[in-house]
Amino acid sequence: MDIKSIIYPVAALSSMGLLFGILLAFASKIFAVDSDERLPRVLEALPGANCGGCGYAGCSNYASEVVSGNAKVNKCPVGGMKTARKIAEIMGVAADEQIRYVAHVYCRGGNNTKIKYKYKGIEDCISASKLSGGPSECDYGCLGYGTCVGECQFGALSVKDGVAVVDREKCTACKKCTAICPRHIIALVPYLSGVQVGCMSQDKGAATKSICGIGCVGCRICEKKCPAGAI
């Protein structure tokens, strides 16, 4: 065998390998993207719930927006002010005070509400609401099948006596329950807001009274009697 027929191809391949190696080394320098060393630190300071309560697509996306200067440091409802302060320190900015919000269910009806029919389908509020609007006589009240409960990753929701109830201490205001409820009866309210009405029926008072033993009938007694004139 001619030795040259081996040496030449090997030499050619080695030269090409060397050339491409040098080109790749140059390209990696030219097209290198500077990564901000604050990004992993901000990410680590976040609780990692990935709930979207900050308004961004998960913790990673929020961290990027903070480091880019597009998002405030106090947007994580799960971490609260403790997390906001940590991120503020990393970013070298001040952490504005954050108003704490919690979920509130605008219904106390549950087992106090009459039913139209006995629902025997899947134990899920969305499914139940698709069958003639749901088994409850009230078109505005909680259906009580706990679809919101399954959505809350913080264990802040439960169904008691046929109606969803929020544990205010566990709620992180991530808003997942507000989005899933087919009756749209969960909303965020300030933690310090105190008294909240537990009904959002739009029916006339007499109609509400006839189907729910606990619904607001719009009698305005609370408005007249409140000593602080706060209603």
Ligand code: SF4
């Ligand atoms: S609050 Fe909404 S999602 Fe939760 S149990 Fe009631 S109807 Fe279902």
Ligand code: SF4
């Ligand atoms: S109750 Fe609602 S807002 Fe509060 S933590 Fe659970 S899903 Fe999030």
